[in-house]
Amino acid sequence: MNSAPFLSLLGPGPWPRRLATLAAFLVPALALTVASGYSYGAMLLLLGALATLPRWLRHQPDRGTLVLACVIACMGGFWLILAAPEPGWNQFDRPVKFFLGAACLLFVTRYPPRPAAFYAGLLVGCIGCAGVALWQVYVEHQARASGFPTGRTNAIQWGNLAMLLGAILAVQTIALRRQLGRWRVVLAGLASLGAVNASVLSQSRGGWLALLLCIPVILLLLFQLNRKEMWRCLGVTAAALLVMTVLNHQMLAQRWAVMEVEVQGYEAQRAADNSVGQRLEHWRFAWDMGRERPLLGWTTRGYMEEKERRVAAGLYKPAITEYVYVHNEVLDVFVKAGAAGLACLLALYLWPVYLFWPSRRRLARHAALPADWQAGLLAVRLGGLCVPLLYMGFGLTQVFFAHNSGIMGYLFLVMLQWAAVLGLERQAAAAQATPA
Numbered sequence: 001m002n003s004a005p006f007l008s009l010l011g012p013g014p015w016p017r018r019l020a021t022l023a024a025f026l027v028p029a030l031a032l033t034v035a036s037g038y039s040y041g042a043m044l045l046l047l048g049a050l051a052t053l054p055r056w057l058r059h060q061p062d063r064g065t066l067v068l069a070c071v072i073a074c075m076g077g078f079w080l081i082l083a084a085p086e087p088g089w090n091q092f093d094r095p096v097k098f099f100l101g102a103a104c105l106l107f108v109t110r111y112p113p114r115p116a117a118f119y120a121g122l123l124v125g126c127i128g129c130a131g132v133a134l135w136q137v138y139v140e141h142q143a144r145a146s147g148f149p150t151g152r153t154n155a156i157q158w159g160n161l162a163m164l165l166g167a168i169l170a171v172q173t174i175a176l177r178r179q180l181g182r183w184r185v186v187l188a189g190l191a192s193l194g195a196v197n198a199s200v201l202s203q204s205r206g207g208w209l210a211l212l213l214c215i216p217v218i219l220l221l222l223f224q225l226n227r228k229e230m231w232r233c234l235g236v237t238a239a240a241l242l243v244m245t246v247l248n249h250q251m252l253a254q255r256w257a258v259m260e261v262e263v264q265g266y267e268a269q270r271a272a273d274n275s276v277g278q279r280l281e282h283w284r285f286a287w288d289m290g291r292e293r294p295l296l297g298w299t300t301r302g303y304m305e306e307k308e309r310r311v312a313a314g315l316y317k318p319a320i321t322e323y324v325y326v327h328n329e330v331l332d333v334f335v336k337a338g339a340a341g342l343a344c345l346l347a348l349y350l351w352p353v354y355l356f357w358p359s360r361r362r363l364a365r366h367a368a369l370p371a372d373w374q375a376g377l378l379a380v381r382l383g384g385l386c387v388p389l390l391y392m393g394f395g396l397t398q399v400f401f402a403h404n405s406g407i408m409g410y411l412f413l414v415m416l417q418w419a420a421v422l423g424l425e426r427q428a429a430a431a432q433a434t435p436a
Contacts, residue, residue: 016055016111020049024113024416029121031409032147032162032198038408045412046100049107062422064355065109069102071347072411076102079343079401082333084324085301092409093193101411108415112205112423117378118416119176120170122383123191129162134202145201147240157405159202160394163411166195168383169392171218174233175379179372192194193240203255210393216391218382221358225378272317279327285316286326291337297338300324324352325402329395332402349388352414356384356421366428377424384417 023041030037049056061069076098104258133145146155156157173180173188180188222233258259258381264274272281289298298306303326311321326332333341360382366374391400391410400406 004353013131016048016052016107016192017113018241019345020042020108020111020419021113021117023048023108024055024115024420025117025121025124025276027121027412028165028168029124029128031125031129031165031246032158033125034131035148036404038405038412042104042408042412044127045104049103049110050108052107058109059106059110061106061109064351065105065422068351068355068414068418069105071344071351072098072105074344075348076400077335078344079335081297081299081337081341083300085304092163093394093404094401097404097407100412101407101415104412105418107414108419109422112419112426113416115376115417115420115424118383118420119167119169119172122165122172125161125165126169129158129198130191132157132172133162133198137201145198154403154405155202155208156204156398157200157400157403159204160207160210160390160398160400161409162202163199163204163207164197164386164390165412166192167211167214167386168413169195171382171386172379174222175382176375179375184425189236193243200251200319203251205255205259206394207256208399209396213393214389217385221382221385225358225361225363229401252427261309270317275368278319278323279315281317282320282326283328283331284312285320286328286331288333290331291319293338294334295338296337296340297334300336303336307317329399330403332399348391348410351387352418353385355418356381358382358385363390366425369428373424373428376423377428380417380420380424383413384421387413387417 023044026041026044027038030040041234048139064105067210078096079095079124080092081096083094085091129147132147136145137141144155145159147158169188170192173185173192177185249328259276262271262274263280265271266277266280270281271277285307289303297303307316308321310316313316326335329345333345358378361376362381363378385409391406394400394406400411
């Protein structure tokens with residue numbers, strides 16, 4: 001048995017698996033460095049799903065995959081309610097992405113990619129977005145890093161996804177440090193810091209909030225699995241955050257000061273003509289409306305019409321009328337689709353958390369395998385866990401799924417890592433069943 005499956009890239013195998021492996025590299029590698037970079041690998045998976053449709057339809061997926069596919073499709077159905085009313089087929093753009101994402105999930109779990117390709121894509125993607133951010137801020141002298149094409153990408157989305165790629169690379173590197181060797185660990189650490197710095201240069205405050213929510217969970221897991229490793233990671237994380245703070249002290253101080261002024265302005269005069277005040281007023285409005293129709297919500301059209309009526313009546317500030325979304329994922333779904341939609345959103349977050357959670361029982365199933373195999377399984381589980389955890393943090397201040405990058409990033413980063421988990425576990429089970 002090959003004792004280091006995580007370190008081989010394409011390797012032998014049927015063409016669908018090679019295609020899935022190439023997609024696993026392209027999704028993180030291109031996501032933030034070219035226009036719509038997350039789409040190239042996703043399109044490969046869709047083509048593979050269509051070309052092998054009879055094969056994976058006959059394949060019985062495991063329960064975890066089947067539930068995940070149903071949750072994704074269900075969320076696509078709710079986006080028929082949540083999407084902004086637009087002419088033509090534009091309003092179906094987001095729901096279709098969820099439906100096709102469910103098909104891609106069933107394909108890629110039938111032909112799992114090699115996790116080494118995903119890791120290599122993460123490394124390239126983090127270096128790429130770090131370079132883009134430095135170029136845009138220090139060479140082009142833009143106020144915020146926002147990716148390419150300049151001026152068309154949402155800086156918040158771009159910066160948060162940079163934070164996500166950096167976090168996934170960091171936790172996978174921690175799990176694989178003995179397999180990678182010192183210099184590759186150093187390179188990966190610098191790439192991860194570069195991606196986090198790209199998030200700082202985007203000036204997206206929501207990404208830092210999400211990271212602060214994610215770090216305790218990862219440290220708790222490390223504490224349960226290896227207490228010595230937890231203290232080491234805590235020290236490295238604190239040092240990295242200190243370096244980022246020192247390098248960007250002036251920018252961070254300015255953003256913090258602006259936030260304080262805006263919060264105080266809203267508390268004193270309900271000033272909503274700024275970033276923080278508009279969010280706070282929007283949250284108040286959405287919570288008030290949502291409680292009136294808690295089960296099924298208002299729909300997006302009803303929400304917009306009622307917002308205009310109540311603002312005209314002087315109940316809420318006019319600053320919120322120009323926005324379709326609430327700037328909070330949970331409140332946005334609650335006010336438009338009620339408790340039913342909220343249950344689906346929470347399932348989309350929490351089911352992957354359950355699937356990826358590296359419990360001792362799950363890891364103990366492969367205790368007899370070589371250390372390289374165990375490290376690979378832990379790496380993809382920790383990396384996959386980062387996606388829903390950080391997205392829950394992103395969603396506190398932004399409706400992340402209202403953007404194509406938010407949908408594509410979540411679906412494909414989750415499905416590729418979940419497929420990698422299944423692929424490693426199938427290989428491990430086959431290896432354990434084979435006589436020496």
